[in-house]
Amino acid sequence: MTASQARELVIEVRGLERRFGERRAVSALDLELRAGECLGLLGPNGAGKSTTVRILATLLGASSGSVRVLGLDPLRDAERLRARIGVVPQELALYEHLSARENLEFFAVLQGLSGTMLADAVQQGLALAGLAERARDRVKTFSGGMKRRLNIALALVHGPELVFLDEPTVGIDPQSRERVYEMVESLHARGVTMVYTSHQLGEVERLCDRIMILDRGVKVAEGTLEELWRNPRVERRGGASLRFASASEGEHARALLGAQGLACEVVDEKPDLERIFLDLTGRALRDEESA
Amino acid sequence: MKAWVMAQKDLHVFFRDRAAVALGFGLPILLCTVFATAMGAIGGDGGSVGRVELVLEDADRSSASRALVAELQAADGLRLDVLAAEAAGEESKDTARSRVAEGDAPAGLLIGAGYGEALASGGDLPLVLYRDPGKVIEQQILAGNLLPAFFAAMGERLGPRIGAKVLDTFDFPVLGRERAQAILDSSWSSMEALVGELRTRVPDEEEEGDDEAAAIEAENVEADVETGDKDGGDSDSGFDFASGMAELLGLEVEDVVGGDQEAAARKVAQQANAVAGMAVMMLLFGLVACGGTLLEEAHSGTLDRLRLTPGATGAILGGKFVFTALVGLSQLALLFLYGSLVFDVPILRAPLALGVLSAAVAAAVTGFGLLFAVLCRTQKQLEGLSTLVVLTMSALGGSWWPLAITPEWFQKLGHLTLNAWAMDGFQGIFWYGKGLGGILPEIGVLLGIALFTSLAAWRLFERRMRV
Numbered sequence: 196m197t198a199s200q201a202r203e204l205v206i207e208v209r210g211l212e213r214r215f216g217e218r219r220a221v222s223a224l225d226l227e228l229r230a231g232e233c234l235g236l237l238g239p240n241g242a243g244k245s246t247t248v249r250i251l252a253t254l255l256g257a258s259s260g261s262v263r264v265l266g267l268d269p270l271r272d273a274e275r276l277r278a279r280i281g282v283v284p285q286e287l288a289l290y291e292h293l294s295a296r297e298n299l300e301f302f303a304v305l306q307g308l309s310g311t312m313l314a315d316a317v318q319q320g321l322a323l324a325g326l327a328e329r330a331r332d333r334v335k336t337f338s339g340g341m342k343r344r345l346n347i348a349l350a351l352v353h354g355p356e357l358v359f360l361d362e363p364t365v366g367i368d369p370q371s372r373e374r375v376y377e378m379v380e381s382l383h384a385r386g387v388t389m390v391y392t393s394h395q396l397g398e399v400e401r402l403c404d405r406i407m408i409l410d411r412g413v414k415v416a417e418g419t420l421e422e423l424w425r426n427p428r429v430e431r432r433g434g435a436s437l438r439f440a441s442a443s444e445g446e447h448a449r450a451l452l453g454a455q456g457l458a459c460e461v462v463d464e465k466p467d468l469e470r471i472f473l474d475l476t477g478r479a480l481r482d483e484e485s486a
Numbered sequence: 487m488k489a490w491v492m493a494q495k496d497l498h499v500f501f502r503d504r505a506a507v508a509l510g511f512g513l514p515i516l517l518c519t520v521f522a523t524a525m526g527a528i529g530g531d532g533g534s535v536g537r538v539e540l541v542l543e544d545a546d547r548s549s550a551s552r553a554l555v556a557e558l559q560a561a562d563g564l565r566l567d568v569l570a571a572e573a574a575g576e577e578s579k580d581t582a583r584s585r586v587a588e589g590d591a592p593a594g595l596l597i598g599a600g601y602g603e604a605l606a607s608g609g610d611l612p613l614v615l616y617r618d619p620g621k622v623i624e625q626q627i628l629a630g631n632l633l634p635a636f637f638a639a640m641g642e643r644l645g646p647r648i649g650a651k652v653l654d655t656f657d658f659p660v661l662g663r664e665r666a667q668a669i670l671d672s673s674w675s676s677m678e679a680l681v682g683e684l685r686t687r688v689p690d691e692e693e694e695g696d697d698e699a700a701a702i703e704a705e706n707v708e709a710d711v712e713t714g715d716k717d718g719g720d721s722d723s724g725f726d727f728a729s730g731m732a733e734l735l736g737l738e739v740e741d742v743v744g745g746d747q748e749a750a751a752r753k754v755a756q757q758a759n760a761v762a763g764m765a766v767m768m769l770l771f772g773l774v775a776c777g778g779t780l781l782e783e784a785h786s787g788t789l790d791r792l793r794l795t796p797g798a799t800g801a802i803l804g805g806k807f808v809f810t811a812l813v814g815l816s817q818l819a820l821l822f823l824y825g826s827l828v829f830d831v832p833i834l835r836a837p838l839a840l841g842v843l844s845a846a847v848a849a850a851v852t853g854f855g856l857l858f859a860v861l862c863r864t865q866k867q868l869e870g871l872s873t874l875v876v877l878t879m880s881a882l883g884g885s886w887w888p889l890a891i892t893p894e895w896f897q898k899l900g901h902l903t904l905n906a907w908a909m910d911g912f913q914g915i916f917w918y919g920k921g922l923g924g925i926l927p928e929i930g931v932l933l934g935i936a937l938f939t940s941l942a943a944w945r946l947f948e949r950r951m952r953v
Contacts, residue, residue, distance in 0.1 A: 254790060277794050288787035305795035349791065 202229040204263075205357055205388045206251060211260035213246050213412075220246040222412045224260070228390065230356075233383050235403030236392040239476055243412040244392040245285065248359045251390065252282045265357060278306065281355035283347050285362045291335040295326045295345050298334060299352050306353035316352050323378055324348035340371025347378055357388045364395060376402060396468040406468070410476045423471045506866035516874055537565040537894065538627045541594035543582040544568065546612075548602030554639040558595070563631040565894065567591065586616040587742045589918040592624035593617050595632075605640060608647060611736045619741045620755030620917045623888060636735060644735075646671055651733065754830050755917045761825035762912035763885035766905050767876065768821075769814050769851050774872035776810040777855030781865055799948050803856065807940060810855055814848035836915045839922040843911045846932035850904045853939030860946045879903040907931045 206228035213221040221243040228234050236244045249255040251264055253273040262269055267276045290298055299320045303313050321327045324344035334342060347363055360379065364372045379402050382389060393399050399406060400420060407417040416423055439445040445461040452459050501507055542558065544551050559566050569580060582594025598612025605611060615632075617625060637644055649670035658666055732739050780802075783789040792802050822840070825831035833840060858875070862868040880886060882896070883905025889897045900906040911928035914920040922929075 252794065254793060274796050277798075278796050280794070282791075282794055284787055284790060286787040288791040290788065302791070302795065305792070305801065307796065 202231060204228075205230050205232075205265055206390070207261075207263040208251075209261045211247070211250065211262060212258045213243075213250060213255070214258045219412050221250070221409075224409075224412075224414055226407065226414075228388060230388050231383075231386045232405065233379075233389040233391060233403045235399035235406040236390060236409065237394075237396070237399060237406055237472060238409035241411075242409040242476075244409055245361055246412075247409070248282075248361050248390060248392060252280060252359050253277055254282075278353070279356050281350035281353070281358040283350040283358065283360040283363045285365065287342050287346050289334050289342060289345060289349070292333060294331050294333055295321060295324070295337075296330040298345065298349060302349050303352045308353060316354070320348040320352045323351065323381070325374060338371075340367040340374070343367050343371060344374060344378070347375065351382070355387070358382060358390075360389060360391045362393050363391075364393070364398060372398075396472060400468050408472060408475050415475045416471075420468060420471075423468070423475075503864055503866055505862075506864060506870055512874075516878070537563055538593070538624045538631070539565045539567055539591040540628065541582040541585040541591045541616075542566055542568045542597070543594065544597045545599045546597050546601040550602035550605050550639075551597045554597060554601075554635070557635040557639040558632075561631040561635050563627050564635075583614075583616045583740070583742055586618050587918070588924075589618065589914055589920070591618075592621035593628050608650070613736070614738045614740060615732065616740050616742045618917075620759075621888065622756065636737075645675070647736065651736070655733075754832065755913075757829035758825065758831040758916035759888070759909070759913060761821065761829060761831050762909055762916070763880070763905075765818055765821040765825075766847060766851075766883075766908045767880040767885045769817055769847065770854065770876040770879065770905075771872065772817055773810050773814045773848075773851045773855040774858050774868065774876065775855075776813055777806065777852070777857075777859035778865060778868050779809075780806055780856070780859040781862065781868060785865075793951060799944075799951050803940075803944055803947055806856060806859075807852055810852040811845075811848045814851055815844060818844045818848060832916055835919050836921045839915050839920065839925055840912075842922060843908075843915065843925055843929055843932075846929045846936070847904070847908045847911075849936035850908075850932040850939070853936040853943065854904070856943040857939045857946070860943045860950065879905050882906070884909045904932060904935050907935075 204227060206226060208224060208226040211221055211224040211226070212219065220241075224243075224247065226234075226247075236247065238244050246255065250257050250262060251269060253269040253276055256270055264276055265279050269276055290301070293301065296317060299317045300313065303316045303320075308316050318327075321330050324341075324347065326341060326345060326348075329337070329341065334345065337345070343363065343365075347360070350358060350360075363379075364375050367375070376398060379389065379391070383402070391399065391403055405417065405419055406423060408415050408423070437448065439448060442461070449459050449461050540558065542555060544555055555566070555568065558564055567585075569582065569585075582596050585591050586594045594616040596612075596614040596616070598614065601612050603609070617628075619625065640647075646667065649667055652670070653663060653666055780789070783792065783802075789802070792798055795801065822831060822833045822844075826833045854875075855872075858868055858872055862871060882900045883889075883903035884900055885905050889900050889906060889909075892900070897906075907928045911925045911932070914925045914928065918924070
């Protein structure tokens with residue numbers, strides 16, 4: 196048993212299905228996530244990422260299958276679960292006419308914080324979002340990046356054990372994106388378990404321990420980047436190819452083949468998530484499935 | 487060309503929201519229907535003319551008094567509420583006067599004991615008309631219906647009585663009084679004969695007569711316009727029954743509400759009524775908009791964020807209720823304060839009752855606002871639905887005209903709206919000076935409406951929020 200396997204199971208999903216009328220948004224999905232892990236959820240538009248997150252976050256019911264989050268049923272134990280999770284929605288869910296501090300205070304109070312715990316949580320939220328100096332300014336005066344950071348801080352103000360981040364870096368500049376990455380890395384370092392959905396493959400590669408690729412509501416692959424790279428469905432570049440775990444093994448093979456009079460080239464190929472993604476999900480547009 | 491492309495885009499967007507389109511086109515038709523029906527009912531359409539309630543107390547119980555009651559019952563414009571006869575020696579608290587004083591009816595008539603005998607002997611008739619001068623339109627309808635009934639019930643005995651009163655008025659010398667009375671009596675008989683003859687005329691002549699009457703009426707209207715008389719000649723003084731025919735008939739008239747300052751009080755009553763009517767209607771519009779913040783929350787995504795907090799459904803809806811009700815209460819307070827300063831609305835007459843009633847009205851309106859906000863999926867739907875319901879309720883509920891001048895079915899329908907109950911309550915305080923105890927039924931109904939609409943909103947919202 197590895198150290199990772201020894202950790203507590205935070206999310207356990209078996210045979211999850213969610214239908215909207217005739218359409219299956221999620222089908223036969225199995226998912227496990229252990230404490231402290233960060234799972235990247237990838238997929239084209241309409242793959243079922245947001246539906247899965249909404250089900251896990253108590254915002255949507257499943258049509259069938261079993262779901263346990265932090266040992267609780269998101270449907271029956273929604274109230275208890277909501278106090279222990281944080282959700283960063285894709286859209287900016289902020290009160291533009293309130294200040295950053297007022298936004299944080301409002302949601303912290305609704306989460307049951309008061310007194311010094313409330314004051315500390317608000318201060319930490321402002322610091323985390325890098326908005327301490329603009330705490331009293333109305334949100335409507337903020338840049339897109341500042342709003343995104345506050346959007347994340349609001350989901351973390353009550354110190355959740357499990358955080359869902361649904362495309363948290365949409366539409367912001369590289370500097371703000373970098374700040375968001377730092378926020379996520381800081382959470383990861385503190386042992387917060389996370390589910391991170393994104394179209395930005397680079398950020399998933401950087402931030403997540405494991406990656407799950409969904410397509411048309413079905414899981415098509417799951418594992419670390421290395422494991423995905425070794426997936427036989429990921430195409431190799433032209434001609435016959437062999438894959439080795441290390442450069443020295445490749446060199447040894449080339450020597451053996453050379454001795455047989457066979458020419459070959461050893462290429463140090465790094466896992467390319469974009470290639471993995473396109474090979475596993477195809478190149479056809481999926482816009483119609485997100486409708 | 488680009489303008490047409492722009493218009494096409496807007497048309498496409500407009501027609502995509504089917505519910506909003508249905509309301510956009512259906513709303514004017516529905517409102518036309520409601521108002522045309524209401525105006526038709528008020529104006530009279532084949533027997534459904536607005537009838538004015540007259541509380542009748544017959545203390546005489548003679549054949550003459552019963553004849554008068556029968557004539558009053560037959561009057562088209564009156565809805566008679568005859569009080570039960572009391573056993574001999576018993577004094578009832580439920581009198582025609584008390585009913586008018588409580589605001590239950592705009593007028594009451596007491597046929598005092600000895601009416602039959604006085605009518606036969608030519609003595610003073612023990613008739614007392616109790617009026618609520620605040621209900622001006624009702625008094626005009628009442629006067630127009632009382633006179634024919636009195637004439638019909640008293641028959642030929644009325645002529646000599648009026649003649650004698652006229653002679654008294656002119657202080658006619660005693661010496662020629664007998665002759666003068668005989669002339670008047672003979673004129674009366676001639677008049678009766680002429681009426682009989684006119685009634686037997688053929689219909690086409692009657693039509694001609696109608697035309698003549700119409701021409702005379704038109705002339706009168708022109709004359710009124712020239713003299714700046716907007717109400718028409720008769721109603722310049724509201725055809726004051728008290729100072730005109732009532733005196734000739736020997737009818738005692740008592741204004742039981744308003745006291746000595748009747749004219750000023752009547753003006754205040756009408757202004758208070760208008761202020762209260764508009765206040766309730768504008769409150770409905772305003773608070774539906776407040777309830778609409780729920781839709782804004784859903785649109786901006788903050789509703790999902792709120793849902794993720796413990797106890798979300800109760801907190802969200804409860805919070806919206808408190809916010810909307812407080813805004814409504816503040817609006818009412820400001821409106822009444824303004825009404826008090828500018829229109830002398832007597833807000834200090836029963837401050838506790840006014841406060842509690844205002845809170846009940848704000849709560850009922852808030853319930854409506856929240857229910858609409860939960861029912862509608864878009865702001866356009868909310869705007870359409872609220873315009874339809876608010877204007878209809880205001881028309882039916884007496885925010886625009888007194889319900890008393892509408893037919894009975896209209897009044898019953900009107901009391902299905904919160905406006906009617908709110909108006910009854912405010913009128914009770916401002917005009918009748920009722921305290922909290924006097925308006926408890928209105929407060930109870932309004933709180934019931936608040937409870938029902940809020941619970942309905944709660945159930946719908948819970949269902950919508952359910953995962």
